[in-house]
Amino acid sequence: MMMEAIAFYMLAGFLIFFSYKVISVPNPLHSALYLVLTMLGLASAFFNLGAQFIAGVQVIVYAGAVMVLFVMVLMLFDLKTEIRSFSRGLISGALKVMSAALIAGLALGGARSSVTVLDAPAGAAVPGDVTRQLGILLYTKYLFAFEILGILLLAVAVGVVAVSRMKGGTHARH
Amino acid sequence: MGIDVFEIGVNFVKMIAIFLMMVQIVPLLVWVERRGSAYIQNRLGPNRVGPLGLMQLAADAVKFLTKEEFVPKRGYPFLFYAAPVVAMVPAALAFGAIPLSSPVMVEAFEWMGQHWGPYSFKFQGYEIGIGIVFVLGVSSLAAYGVLLAGYGSANKYALYGALRASAQTISYELAMGLSIVGVILLFNSFNFAEIVGAQSAPMNFMLFGKKVELAFLPNWGIFYQPLGAVLLFSAMFAEANRLPFDLPEAEGELVAGYHTEYSGFKFNMFFIGEYGHMLVASALMVTFFFGGYTLWPWLTPETVAKWFTGMSLTQTSLLTALVLHGVFLAKVVLFLWIFIWVRWTLPRFRYDQLMDLGWRTMLPWALFNTILTAVVILIMRHPWGA
Numbered sequence: 261m262m263m264e265a266i267a268f269y270m271l272a273g274f275l276i277f278f279s280y281k282v283i284s285v286p287n288p289l290h291s292a293l294y295l296v297l298t299m300l301g302l303a304s305a306f307f308n309l310g311a312q313f314i315a316g317v318q319v320i321v322y323a324g325a326v327m328v329l330f331v332m333v334l335m336l337f338d339l340k341t342e343i344r345s346f347s348r349g350l351i352s353g354a355l356k357v358m359s360a361a362l363i364a365g366l367a368l369g370g371a372r373s374s375v376t377v378l379d380a381p382a383g384a385a386v387p388g389d390v391t392r393q394l395g396i397l398l399y400t401k402y403l404f405a406f407e408i409l410g411i412l413l414l415a416v417a418v419g420v421v422a423v424s425r426m427k428g429g430t431h432a433r434h
Numbered sequence: 435m436g437i438d439v440f441e442i443g444v445n446f447v448k449m450i451a452i453f454l455m456m457v458q459i460v461p462l463l464v465w466v467e468r469r470g471s472a473y474i475q476n477r478l479g480p481n482r483v484g485p486l487g488l489m490q491l492a493a494d495a496v497k498f499l500t501k502e503e504f505v506p507k508r509g510y511p512f513l514f515y516a517a518p519v520v521a522m523v524p525a526a527l528a529f530g531a532i533p534l535s536s537p538v539m540v541e542a543f544e545w546m547g548q549h550w551g552p553y554s555f556k557f558q559g560y561e562i563g564i565g566i567v568f569v570l571g572v573s574s575l576a577a578y579g580v581l582l583a584g585y586g587s588a589n590k591y592a593l594y595g596a597l598r599a600s601a602q603t604i605s606y607e608l609a610m611g612l613s614i615v616g617v618i619l620l621f622n623s624f625n626f627a628e629i630v631g632a633q634s635a636p637m638n639f640m641l642f643g644k645k646v647e648l649a650f651l652p653n654w655g656i657f658y659q660p661l662g663a664v665l666l667f668s669a670m671f672a673e674a675n676r677l678p679f680d681l682p683e684a685e686g687e688l689v690a691g692y693h694t695e696y697s698g699f700k701f702n703m704f705f706i707g708e709y710g711h712m713l714v715a716s717a718l719m720v721t722f723f724f725g726g727y728t729l730w731p732w733l734t735p736e737t738v739a740k741w742f743t744g745m746s747l748t749q750t751s752l753l754t755a756l757v758l759h760g761v762f763l764a765k766v767v768l769f770l771w772i773f774i775w776v777r778w779t780l781p782r783f784r785y786d787q788l789m790d791l792g793w794r795t796m797l798p799w800a801l802f803n804t805i806l807t808a809v810v811i812l813i814m815r816h817p818w819g820a
Contacts, residue, residue: 293513312564312567313624317571319574320567320570320574320611323574328578328603328604335597391563
């Protein structure tokens, strides 16, 4: 228990530091790299909570695929003007931190007023079996939401292809 | 990590030993690669330093350690220094999660006036319940090493190499992940130890709800998932940036790609990362498709343990684990040799061929394999909706 608490607070500290860095460093690429570290920290936090599968998927999907794409696309841009135009003033920094705190407070308040903390269910899954139970839940109780999410992603993918093929898009031929 | 000092200590030492094992196999592989390429191309290769040229490794190590350290002036020094580490760590983490042999049981004993044990030590760096997901996730992070190297060294060739590498890694990761799904479905587990355990038996499967056993074949994944095995192995070449997928460092076009600006030990760490990926890839192939550390019917944890009857449990399990580890290493070495063999046999792809192969050939086949496996397993295990 003690070790878990220490690990949790260390992780929380790292996470807050990295996510602060994401919004405060001038170079967009460094910002994206800090976001990668934030994702990895989040995965460790999930792991610490016993949600091994979610942690693994977090690493594969976000840190391993989405952020690699972000970093890759950012490397293609000439970022000199962006870096120069980034204001480093004390006042704007304070404003950024304040707005971030405001959003975090709003999200936390919304979450606390809408979600009640449930008691641990009686038949809690043993750690090695979480994945199986998650799969069964996804394909029975939450099947509809799961399928709708899949269709949403499909619609997004088709939409992206359609937009990129429009005149003036990245694949425009004339 | 453990309940008392002894267990924690052993686990810690074990982790370091397995990491060193990965690092130490690299110079040997470099030697095999150079001599092997010479053999394939009808040359002699490095044979001057020491017997069979084996001391060449030591000479190379001295060279790596004493070379001038160089950091590009307009690059990002932190990213430049971080990149080789980021390239090496994922391979080491992934290798640590793969079981290398059967567990070692230690009986209760008395030492320094205290009672210790009994213990059971896994023959692997650390055990993670969702081993496959962990290894996939960790090895997907290897792309950052290349990306950081390309960006941090402020060199256009390095940047091109990094861009190619990341596009390639992302493209082939999908096919790699999907090609394993068939194995997961087949053995019904994410855990390496369970997958290996299922393969150390005679071939048995359900044929329309009836259990069939074929005693003359082992229960290896390759017999059920040949397509998955081919896809995984090809995707692994791309993940390790090996020929024919070594466009990120295509020397004819990009000088040396993402590690153009690296020299000395930092370059060596990229090297360790690449060979570490080869090692992880071979170990995964062996674990998923070729029975892991077992070789039914002669070398399974049960049969080997019978060789050492009359000894204590500690000795028996330790010797069994060592024998089975030898089996595992022999299989892995075979695959490592195939990696080297392919490198000196096939020419490099063109970039559009690479993308075409990844997205239009391997991904559809991997999807097809997944769906086919799922349908066949459903029909065979639960015919007529039973």
